[in-house]
Amino acid sequence: MMDNISIGQYLPACSMVHRLDPRAKLICIALEVPAVLMTFNLLSLALVSAWTLLAVILSGIKPRVYWHSLKPLWVLLLISFILQVFFTPGEPLIAVGIVTISHEGIVHSGWLLWRISVLLLLAAVLTFSTTPLQLTMALEWLLSPLRRLRIPVQELAMIINLALRFVPTLFDEARLLLLAQRSRGADFTSGSIKERVNRLVPFMVPLLTNIFSRADELAQAMEIRCYQVGAIRSRMRVLRFESADYAVLLVSLAILVTVVAMIIF
Amino acid sequence: MQCIEVEGLTHVYFPGMPLETVALRGIELTVYDGEFIALAGAAGSGKSTLVLHFNGLLLPTAGSVRVFGRDITDKEYRRQLWRQVGLVFQFPERQIFSPTVFEDIAFGPRNMGCDSLTVNKRVKETLALVGLPEEIQAEDPRTLSGGMLRRVAICGVLAMRPQVLIMDEPGAGLEPAARQLILASIKEIQSQQGITVILITHHLEDAAVFADRVAVLHQGELLSVGKTGEVLSQTRILHKAGLKAPFAVEMAERLIESGIKLPTIPLTIEDAARLLHGLIKTTGVEPGGYNDG
Numbered sequence: 001m002m003d004n005i006s007i008g009q010y011l012p013a014c015s016m017v018h019r020l021d022p023r024a025k026l027i028c029i030a031l032e033v034p035a036v037l038m039t040f041n042l043l044s045l046a047l048v049s050a051w052t053l054l055a056v057i058l059s060g061i062k063p064r065v066y067w068h069s070l071k072p073l074w075v076l077l078l079i080s081f082i083l084q085v086f087f088t089p090g091e092p093l094i095a096v097g098i099v100t101i102s103h104e105g106i107v108h109s110g111w112l113l114w115r116i117s118v119l120l121l122l123a124a125v126l127t128f129s130t131t132p133l134q135l136t137m138a139l140e141w142l143l144s145p146l147r148r149l150r151i152p153v154q155e156l157a158m159i160i161n162l163a164l165r166f167v168p169t170l171f172d173e174a175r176l177l178l179l180a181q182r183s184r185g186a187d188f189t190s191g192s193i194k195e196r197v198n199r200l201v202p203f204m205v206p207l208l209t210n211i212f213s214r215a216d217e218l219a220q221a222m223e224i225r226c227y228q229v230g231a232i233r234s235r236m237r238v239l240r241f242e243s244a245d246y247a248v249l250l251v252s253l254a255i256l257v258t259v260v261a262m263i264i265f
Numbered sequence: 266m267q268c269i270e271v272e273g274l275t276h277v278y279f280p281g282m283p284l285e286t287v288a289l290r291g292i293e294l295t296v297y298d299g300e301f302i303a304l305a306g307a308a309g310s311g312k313s314t315l316v317l318h319f320n321g322l323l324l325p326t327a328g329s330v331r332v333f334g335r336d337i338t339d340k341e342y343r344r345q346l347w348r349q350v351g352l353v354f355q356f357p358e359r360q361i362f363s364p365t366v367f368e369d370i371a372f373g374p375r376n377m378g379c380d381s382l383t384v385n386k387r388v389k390e391t392l393a394l395v396g397l398p399e400e401i402q403a404e405d406p407r408t409l410s411g412g413m414l415r416r417v418a419i420c421g422v423l424a425m426r427p428q429v430l431i432m433d434e435p436g437a438g439l440e441p442a443a444r445q446l447i448l449a450s451i452k453e454i455q456s457q458q459g460i461t462v463i464l465i466t467h468h469l470e471d472a473a474v475f476a477d478r479v480a481v482l483h484q485g486e487l488l489s490v491g492k493t494g495e496v497l498s499q500t501r502i503l504h505k506a507g508l509k510a511p512f513a514v515e516m517a518e519r520l521i522e523s524g525i526k527l528p529t530i531p532l533t534i535e536d537a538a539r540l541l542h543g544l545i546k547t548t549g550v551e552p553g554g555y556n557d558g
Contacts, residue, residue, distance in 0.1 A: 011283045065282055179322045180360045183352040184421060185376030202372065205362035 009069070009168075010131045015060025016244070017129045022138035024245035029126055031252040035259045036118050044259045045114065051255055052118050055125045065128075070120055077113055084109030132164035137239060155229055162218070173210055177203055268429060268461050269296040269319055273328030276314055280326060288314040290485045291328070296429075301455050301462045303472035303493070306482035307507030312465045313355070315482070316431045319463070320350035332429075348377055351427030355434050357418035358411065366409075366417050367402040373425040391424040395450045412443035419447065423454070430455075431463045436471065448475055473497055473511040473532040481506050498530045513537035 012018075017025075032048065039045045056066060090104030126135075140157035147153050178188070181202045188199055274292040279285050289311045296302055304312045317323040318330045321343035330337045332350065337343050354360065363369040370388045379387065392399060395416045406414060419435060432451065436444030448464075452475050455462045466472060472479050472493060479497060480490040483506040489496050497503070500510045500518055509515070513531040517540075521527060525544075531537040544550075 009284075013283060061283065068282070176354060177360055179317070180352075180354045180357070183320055183322060183347045183350075183354075184373040184425070185347055186372075187376070202360075202362045206360050210359055 009127065011061055011065070011128045013060040013129070015058060015129065017055060017059040017125060019244070020129075020248060021239055021241055021245040022130050022134035023141050023239060024241065024249055025126055025130055026135070026138045026142060028248055028252040029122055031249075031256045032122055033119065035252075035256040036115050036122070038259050038263060039115065041262060044262050045111075047255055047258060049114075049118055051251065052121050052125070056121055059125050059129050061128050066121065066124055069124060069128075070117075073120060077116060081109045081113045084112060132161060136161040136164070137235070141239065152230070154233065166214070169214075170207075170211065174203075174207055177207055177210075266298040267295050267331075268298045268333060269294075270331040270334075271295070271315075271318070271328070272330075274315070274318065274325050274330060275327040276311075276318070276323065277326040288485055292487050294480060294487060294490060296461060296463060299455075299459045299461055300477045301452065301464065301475055302478045302480060303464045303466055303469075303476035304480050304482060305465075305467055305469060305472060305503075305506070305508055307467060309484075310482040310506065311485040312482055313433055316352065316433065316463060316465065319429070319431060320352050321346040322352075348425065349427055350429045350431065351422040351425055353419050353422045353430070353432040353435060355437060356415075357421070357435075358406075358414035361406045361414065361418055361421075364405060365402065366404050366406055369406060369417060370402075370420045370424050373421055377425055387424045387426070388420075391420045394423060394454055395420055396446060412439050412446075415439060415443070416447060427460065429461045429463065431465070433465045434467075435464070436466075436468065444471070451475075467508055469497060469503065469508055470511045470533075473513070481508070483507070494530070494532055497532055 032051070035044075036048050039048060056063065085101055085105045086099060088102055088105035088108050090102035092100045093103050093106070094101045130138075136157045139160065140153055143151075143153045143156070182188075184202075186199060186202050188196065188203065190196075191199065271292050271294040274289055274294075275287070276289040277285060277287050292311075292315065294315075304315065306312050314323065318325060318337065319332060321332075321337045324338060332346060335342050337346065361369050363372065367388055370391060371384045374384045374387050388402060389399060392401065397413065397416055397420070401409075401413070401417070406417060409417065415435070419432070422430070430451070435447050435451070439447070448471055451462060451464075454460065464471070464476065469479075476493050478491060479493050481488040481496060481502060488506055489499060489502050497510055497514055500514060503510050510518075511532055513533055513536055516537060517527055517530050527540065528543075529536075529540065531540045
């Protein structure tokens with residue numbers, strides 16, 4: 001059931017994308033997302049798609065893995081696509097009873113589907129190629145100007161880091177609990193909604209209890225190792241921008257500028 | 266009679282993905298009706314993955330698993346396998362969810378469709394089987410000690426009266442006395458009710474005392490399987506699997522290495538004591554190494 005690799009998982013590989021500075025990757029995403037959202041003509045869409053495709057290819061991870069990890073989301077995307085097709089007003093193409101499919105509907109929703117897919121792929125490239133630790137380091141660096149506003153950036157980064165670190169652990173815990181209760185005959189898949197909610201009790205109660213006791217243990221372990229809020233912490237690995245990082249940043253910026261320019265002119 | 270037949274079982278986690286791991290490779294194993302078999306192996310040797318196949322929670326990547334003669338790939342059969350094959354996970358007290366001990370033990374029997382009279386009877390009987398007092402039924406599980414809680418969790422599975430009982434390290438993290446108590450009561454249930462017990466352990470002293478047969482797993486492969494005495498005296502295989510032979514076996518090996526002839530290899534402390542006693546009697550040795558004969 002949870003044997004699937006989810007979108008947030010880091011997949012170790014020795015690729016160009018993996019070697020990039022996480023800060024560069026994060027900034028690229030920050031530049032690329034508005035670019036994707038602002039595309040309105042085929043040229044701009046082709047531009048962002050090609051750049052994303054290049055990242056996917058250079059990430060050294062098989063396209064099949066991308067396909068697998070995005071598969072659960074496809075259902076959602078397809079449903080939204082179909083709804084959009086039916087409910088966008090415009091010049092009717094086919095009409096069956098009260099249902100009409102308009103030309104605008106298809107174009108509009110196809111456009112949306114394509115752009116969301118590009119965004120999802122971008123997110124997948126980032127998380128597949130970057131460890132949670134690298135991500136939080138990058139985030140901390142990007143947010144560091146906020147320190148002047150007395151926002152505890154380092155602590156926020158630590159919280160995010162811990163949360164990400166424990167996602168797979170909690171998945172394992174949840175998987176084991178599901179198996180354990182299923183082997184005592186718990187049935188989570190049939191019955192009315194009220195029944196199903198009731199049936200979740202044997203799963204949710206121990207899950208929450210275990211999460212809290214884990215959090216408690218973690219807090220103790222951190223205190224034992226003298227973790228202090230507000231203390232200045234040093235890094236084992238210091239991030240450094242290389243020429244490749246500047247190059248990808250430049251290309252991403254160029255794409256954003258081009259897309260914006262196409263809107264203005 | 267065969268109860269579980271495993272043929273060429275291979276299990277791969279995340280097949281085709283970068284995280285692909287082969288957890289089991291070509292396992293051939295038969296478990297017979299009514300026996301007590303121990304599955305031994307280091308952490309990550311595939312013991313837990315193997316038993317998850319036995320009640321249909323995992324499906325083979327290759328090969329087949331038959332339980333009571335029927336293949337577990339049959340979906341309908343797999344769905345009701347939990348009624349016959351009870352599985353006690355590692356640290357089962359972590360899955361307790363009810364406000365009272367009674368409710369938690371009653372969960373399984375209720376899911377099987379037992380009426381409340383039967384459920385009451387079963388809870389009472391099962392508590393007695395593992396040596397817990399009847400009054401504990403009304404208690405809040407959170408107030409119990411770790412060892413007690415472990416026994417309550419095991420009761421939750423025993424109360425379903427499974428024909429096959431699989432236990433994953435039931436003694437892990439408990440004091441020796443509690444571990445002994447749990448295993449002794451399982452052994453008693455096995456011999457009284459004729460159920461099949463599969464015990465996962467890396468503590469071979471337990472296997473030596475309780476198991477009829479032992480299977481040794483190493484990195485997903487079956488290194489050895491056979492009568493407890495045969496398997497546990499193969500110290501080299503056990504060491505390869507990252508295990509330690511029971512104290513008595515290790516001691517006998519040292520004695521043989523130093524040139525003392527032993528009539529048999531002892532498995533348990535009792536065997537060893539008897540053997541030494543016999544040796545001392547026949548040679549007439551006194552403590553201190555003097556011979557008074």
